[in-house]
Amino acid sequence: MSEWAAKRFWTDTQVAEVEGGFEVRLDGRPVRTPFKSPLHLPTRAVAELLAGEWEAQSGTIDPNSMPATRMANSAIEKVAPQCAAVIAHLASYGETDLLCYRAESPEGLVALQAEAWDPWLDWARDTYGAELTTTRGVLPVTQPREAIDALTAPMAAMGPFELAAFHDLVSLPGSLILGLAAAAEAAAPEPLWQAARLDEVWQIEQWGHDDEAEAVNAHKLQAFMDAAVFLRAVRSEAA
Template identity: 55%
Template sequence: MIRATGSPGGWAPRRFWTHAAVQPQGGGFAILLDGRPLRTPGRALLLVPTEAFAEAVAAEWNAQGEVLDPRSMPATRLANTAIDRVAHHHDAVVETVAAYGGTDLLCYRAERPSLVARQREGWDPVLAWAARRFGAELRLAEGVMPVSQPAASLGRLRARVAAMDPFALSAFHDLVTLTGSLILALAVAEGHLAPEEGWRLSRLDEEFQAEEWGRVEEAIEMAGLRERAYLDAARLWTLLRQA
């Protein structure tokens, strides 16, 4: 279905359609390329749950040049992942994501008083929100020594994750893994924190170290790529919630 062409970097997929459009279908929304339905790499119909998300997928395909750039298609990539992988392994993905609650970034505090103060100021209110919102109080630890979290709290957090459909879970997975915090991801997903604030709070330790020891160009570039992926996930989560 995708044409290929030779290039200095090897095989490259080429554009084969003129226009991508959205069409309601089967309780969801399909994306049509010149009237033909788009399919996932696994050959399943690419059917998404909201029109807003479908429009984002179509916009990515319309924005492509002569040669496709998959890096510029996060909505399409998420849809493929949700349909071909997460839908078939929902429970396993839930377990992977929920496990972050047991070692949540916000629960592990530094030994340096100046950094501890920043962590307390930024992280304690989010943990307090989670305790109120989900009945999930979590214990704090100093340094890297592990701490056991209350089983009841972890169970309530897991239940929230398990209630997500494959599309929402795919976006949420990225929010969690890119920040290292189930609690921050929930705060952003529930609208308690703006995505930008969630990202800033996830970077407190790294920013403190950069102030102490200086910034490394490679680390800045990597952080920028991770931030972009995180903000894409937050944007797509929002689109998936729009009726």
């Protein structure tokens, strides 16, 4: 027996300005979160992103094709009630940042990691005053508390919608520094993502392509890029 799925029930999708922000309306009725909270959005750009996703639905509604809607729902229902906990969770990525854990061998991979990752560690130092410690191998290294505090500080200024997007920018690559670089638009999302999967690319070059792994990577890359687009939209009129 197939599971029930919602079908498109509206003909008109609009963005409307409301007190304190914007909302998406379907045939004049406002879209709400899964738990029926008002889905009030901070900027018109974000509302237009959501409206585009809803308008693109044809037949059965596919939530997987609506990343902006997902992030907006998460901002309201999950992030807003616990911003401090979300910030603490994301700060922990700095304590085990991907860029700090280097291969012991082969030397070709060691050199590639240094070439790709050292500039971003330098960027974090120059931008935030955060000097992180690198290590070879998998044994944990304790990062200076002042460095983690410096990397955490930018999150204190983020609202729930920013944090919802920033969560994906950090958790998907496993690097607080790459997430901060994406949020600051210090580079385009795709090269930042490629830096994060350097080890995986090295393995592919040695052992050949894995179609399933490549499909997973493509899905994660798209999610990373969607988060960058959402964050830019949140900040488009909030600055």
